[in-house]
Amino acid sequence: MRELAALYEERHLPSKSPASQRDDKSILRTIILPRLGSAKAASVRYADVEDLHRTLSQLTPYRANRVLALLSKMFSLALKWEIVTTNPAKGVRRNPEEARQRYLTAYELQRLLRQLVEHSNRTAADAVLLLLTGARRMEVLSATWAQFDLVEGVWTKPSASTKQRRLHRVPLSSPALEMLRERRADAPSSTVVFPGRDCETSITDIKRFWASVCQDAQIDGVRLHDLRHTFASTLVSDGANLPLIGSLLGHTQAQTTMRYAHLFDEPQRAAVERLGSSMMGVPGHQSN
Template sequence: MSRVRLTKTLVDEMPPPEKGQSFIWDTDVPGLAVRLTPTGAKAWVVQMRVRGGKERRMTIGYCNKVPLDMARKEARKVIATADLGRDPAQERKEAREVKPDTNPLFGEFAERWLTEVAGRRNRPGTLKNRRLLLKNHILPILAQKRLTDIQRRDIEDLHHRVSQKFPVAANRAVSLCSAIFSAAERWGMLTENPATKIERNSEEGRERYLTPEEIGRLQQALDQSQAQDSADVVRLLLLTGARVGEVLAMQWEHLNLDAGVWVKPAATTKQNKLHRVPLSAEAVAVLDKRRQQQADARRRATAPAGWVFPGDGANGHMTTIRTFWAAVCRRAGIDGVRVHDVRHTFASLLVSSGESLPVVGALLGHTQAKTTSRYAHLLDSALRGAADRVAILTKPKNEQV
């Protein structure tokens, strides 16, 4: 039994045996060896003594796929497990023999997760995005693997592969995998989530706010547009800071224009929580005008029931203003602004005018303070003004103007 300190170069240069198998054992980690076969295959194996004195030998992985340092780390873990009285080799064998319904293919379990977990918690738009992420980036790599066969290295390889073209999508793919594996862990199919502790690509937060001049040009373009339904959506986005999906799904029964209140149902909000929003007089005016127009169209004086922005689709209401937004921005000479940036603009105007972050968060429907903290840097001008006022008040009376 030959023993040497294994190195990558040494392993790469080892010649295969003419027949049978040969083993070269590591001096750094007793129990770790390289197994060579006549075909040239080289694999890391670990030998241990389990309860009862029996010796077990277990394959860790092929040398061209598992680096030496990882093999040593895994060998130490396996040997330590055996020292605690367990049988890692037998446990692996039993895991492979688990029935498919308790150790399903990742693709099958992901579909179940979409139905039983995401389908209950996520909005249709979020669910659609998650299906696309699975279809385009995750399932082509993991669909045919059993849950218990997927290791952290598999998720790291997936992240690296997707990162070549889509670095942000790679991060989202890992997060989605983690959510799916968490469910498998809760349901007793896994003992560990392999998608945790994966290093992500750095992401720069995107901040784009409309300037007062741009807001003026945008309002002028909205007034000149022939598509006033879509124009009213944008007006309400500017006046409420709501998400575009929330405005498009707005119903008259959720509005009390006399009190100036909009109660967003939990089903329409990102946080899946009811959100009560006070409406400004300008927002009420936009909505009241729409109510009168809809009432006139129906030839009745009572306020119309149903959607504030009705549409011809299956949902019964408008579902997008993407084309309109692109057109109105071109007309207003505004570049690089997404419709969601209108929400950021609403928040920036509040913060710059001196409103506190908790108030801004409450108006936007944020459930966590850290979500609103992205606007903290905009407090500088308001805080500087407050500090200047204090400085004036603390001057000696003979110096005060």
Template sequence: MAAIEKRTSKDGSTSYRVKVRLKGQPVQSASFQSLTKAKQWATQTEAAIREGRYFQTAEAKRHTLAEAIARYERECLPGIRTGESRRPLLHWWSERLGHLTLAELTAPVINDALQGLAKEPSERHPDRPRAPQTVAHFRQALASVLSEAVKSWEWLEVSPMNRVAKPTLPRGRVRYLSDDERERLLQACRESTNADLYVAVLLALTTGGRKAETMGATWAQIDLKRATLQLEETKNGARRTLHLAAPVLELLRERAKVRRLDTGLLFPSKVNPRQPVDLRDPWGKALKTAGVEDFHWHDLRHTFASMAAMNGASLPELAALLGHKTLSMVQRYAHLSPAHTAAIAERVAARMIGGQS
């Protein structure tokens, strides 16, 4: 029930004090200069309390985005495999919109921030704006925080991110090594002064594993008898097993004989054995020596997938090899296996019209 009390101040002005009392709920009150607004507030508040919406709205007004991000970093990031890479993105949001309460964090406000972000210079290429994929990563980082605010903390009733469109991403890059490039690059890696480079590149090239999956691998994940590398926690959260081809398996067997005892990592850093080795410099030198241009480490994965497609792997098989839950991510390789798809089309046609002249 709502009660409205008319009040007159010393200067003669009138106000209306509203109190909403519902059994089992704390009393809610507010003052208005207009009786109409007082009645509207009373009706809306009473309905919101009965439907369980009011106190979530109140929580949204009580907490800022900066508080939500700090809680997310404290409670959620430690359990996320890529948590540390997400932290700088969260700090950007905290600095940009952290002063706003969650109630003030509307879809238009987020959209404006993302549009501004898209115009900022890229960290890697200051002469270019940020890539759509980078903007998408920032959007996802904030979406994760707001999702927790809704589901786990009940600081929000609905995430405003539901009304923020995802950036339109360009078609996925498919850069893979030609046979000649592959031979030159592997030779340059073999001749590198860094003993880890050749093994690491060959492992990535022959398994299609992501950089974090192969460079962060431990000996506990390796089964030399079964020739497998077991991935317990991948990007999409599913377990996956990588097959170790004979050349890689032989190199790992040799490496196992002289492995370090102060770390379980396959490729430990000499500076900090608890961290994987940093191969950026030797990798860059090997690319230069081999004369391979416009090629990134992740393109080793593209090379594996492209070679699999050109050797007859179907899209479901590619998805299984690469650890994708859907076929959409491997559609980019479909055009690389025309012979395989042509053979299927011929078999289907033969079944339908094979006996006709």
């Protein structure tokens, strides 16, 4: 299994996003290899995988599913590489997962923005502000100045940094553009937008900063990724349709954007109420 893991890291892992690479390496080194590393890949049984998944599920059911998915992919590739003859992870039932969608309320957003604008850590604060454009965390943290046209106000995300592995070109709002122009003026020689302590490489994590800001803003239960959901919900309230929202978020499949369809309930209700009021106001109309 150690050899299979090494082959996986060498042949398949480079095709995944940086965030996925880090996650896979973490799972391999902290879970899969300590448990199965010394076993022969061809001798791993369905029962072995199921037992590992069941044990992990008692504490971290979602993480257990990620481990199962990685094992299944490894054995699927091992089949192609003619290392094994079966995939022992196939058929192991995954834990049910509920899609979690948390949206900042208008008051929460106001409190958050107040904290970010006044915060002394401008690099981390500005990174969170750029997340409010609907970008993913690693798209923001790995951003370089070469991706931005500060004249036209466009951010062109390279395929290597996007989840869909496709070039994604999006317009920037005036506040986001103003923030970026200020950062560029303050560090004209930097190649990365959000540099770390060495001023040359990008920062890699802002989780502690985020937790601190949320505490100060009195916001509970919000992840950094929920800012992306908040961006989408705000677009809905402003009248944007699903195709436009999907385009701005970089979705390649319509069903991915459909998770926001329920947010249209209130705008649709308001529309039919306006129509109903208009119809009821037509001369000669009589209600039953």
